[in-house]
Amino acid sequence: MEKLVKLHDRENEYKVLSGGQNPHGEISASAAPLVELKSFCLGFQTSEGFRQVLNDIDISVREGEIVGLVGESGSGKTVTAKYLLGVVADNARVISGEARLFGQDLLTISGRERTALKQYIAYVPQDPMAALNPSFTIGGQMVDFIVWGRSEQSLSRYLRLKCSRSAVASAREHAMHLLDIVHIRDVKRVMGSYPHQLSGGMRQRVLLAIAMSGRPRLLVADEPTTALDATVQKRTVDLIQELVEREKLAGLYITHDLGVARWLCSRSYVMLNGSVVEARPTRELLDAPEHAYTRKLVAAIPRLHDDALIEHKAISPEATPVITVRDLVRNFGSAQAVRGVDFKVARGETFALVGESGSGKTTIAQIIAGNLAPTSGSVDIDLGTTAASGRGGSARPDDRVQMVFQDPGSSLNPRQTIEDIVGLPLKLRGMRDRKERRSKVEQLLAKVSVPTHFLKRKPRSLSGGQKQRIAIARALALEPEILILDEPTSALDVSVQAVVLEFLKDLREREGLTYIVITHNLGVVRAIADRTAVMFNGKIVEMGPTDDVLSRPQSEWTRTLIEAVPSVDAEEEENRKNRPAWKA
DSSP states (O other), X not given: OOOOOOTTOSSSOOOSSTTOOOTTTTSOOOSSOSEEXXXXXXXXXXXXXXXXXXXXXXXXXXXXXXXXXXXXXXXXXXXXHHHHHTOOOTTEEEEEEEEEETTEETTTSOHHHHHHHGGGEEEEOSOHHHHSOTTSOXXXXXXXXXXXXXXXXXXXXXXXXXXXXXXXXXXXXXXXXXXXXXXXXXXXXXXXXOGXXXXXXXXXXXXXXXXXXXXXXXXXXXXXXXXXOHHHHHHHHHHHHHHHHHHTOEEEEEESOHHHHHHHOSEEEEEETTEEEEEEEHHHHHHSOOSHHHHHHHHHSOOTTSOOSSOOOOOOTTSOEEEEEEEEEEEETTEEEEEEEEEEEETTOEEEEEOOTTSSHHHHHHHHTTSSOOSEEEEEEOOSSSOOEEESSSOOOOTTEEEEOSOHHHHSOTTSOHHHHXXXXXXXXXXXXXXXXXXXXXXXXXXXXXOGGGTTOOGGGSXXXXXXXXXXXXXXXXXXXXXXXXSTTTXXXXXXXXXXXXXXXXXXXXXXXXXXXXESOHHHHHHHOSEEEEEETTEEEEEEEHHHHHHSOOSHHHHHHHHTSOOOOHHHHHHHHHOOSOOO
């Protein structure tokens, strides 16, 4: 077995194969693009006929640069990436155009040659939990991937019998080196950890380390920061940029987050319905978008300096609260998730709980909803219709408080029709007559502006925004007065986010609802929240009117969150650079 060498040694590339040939030897380094598509058209042969999905695509990526592929769901950006990765579905057909990867013509090379090119491509997916095997340690999976180029533990255990102990030990040493390169400090602990024991940002770093193990020339990152908190997102983006520059890679970054594209990408291609509608240097493209669709995307992003969608209410200290949280504590074993939290929410108010993963905000929401019992402290709900219901040690769900979850796709039963999904709470509460239930469901759909012909559809036929409206309609079925919105827009495309936020504004005013918004997106907070509480490590570190919290933050942690928010706006970016210090 060949000895491992450090990642930075380009003259002696690591490969656990006999022969020791340079894996880049057959690929000449030049100024030519490593990735190039010209007038590229692709489609799929389906049972309903041929469907073209890419139309005259022109894209190039050179060594040392990161290029953004920007667009919403269905724009064609992921299909484009899958073709380059060589994992497009078998029913895909190239219609016309040119496609070159590392100088090789993808339309004429053999399947074996195409497979050989894959080893020079690193792919970082959106969801690290889906990419990592939950049953095995990080170290075991990394050693597997380094030795065999795969992570199927059951296979590698058999094959490892043919692999010397020294080679496995060398692979383990190399894995630890890779984790160090992606700035993971406690390398030994991480090597022995399972994926669920690591934070989202840490898991994403592990995937970057695995991606770099094969000495790639092209790094394809597919929405790798979408599910990450603001500060973790910034660190991950900085790490990707560092790796591309230091290792002289070509980077293709797939995203719908224009702020991240501005941070990271020197050039960007905006895709719509399978076509590139605008392609320019990213900052030029975002500061002065030319295509109507690009202008729509830029305008749809909620910004910290924008006017609020909802006119922020001034909440009087004397106002009778509908929710009172007193000295709330929640422990999970020896870990304290919520540590002595106090706040009140007034009727008709939108109150935001802001913080990163693990800050305790979702735990508080679950306690308020009655899905989780506090360890100590209490939550009182007083809506005037019944006596206040104290929750000081038991979980008691209250129909007047309903939750809308983060991912509408996973919160809706894919086997049920929209009628059954929205009508289920009614059925569980004793409305057995189907006609009566359907009439009520139609009324609920009307409230969320969904046409009644959707009744017999299933979730898979709906867009992300439509799914979220269905989830809200279901939450409204029991006529609640309080809605808890857990990251209500984080799983949605940019333009859909704006539509949903506008819809939530109208719904609150029309139905007289009280909102508790759980989020890490400060742009969303600015758009709809009257007051905001910032959480860190189970405690509220700052609370007040949203305008004050975001414009004059008193807590160092609040300032850190604000600074980590990517800006699409050149004026705001310049203001941040020139701002000498936060003003109290």
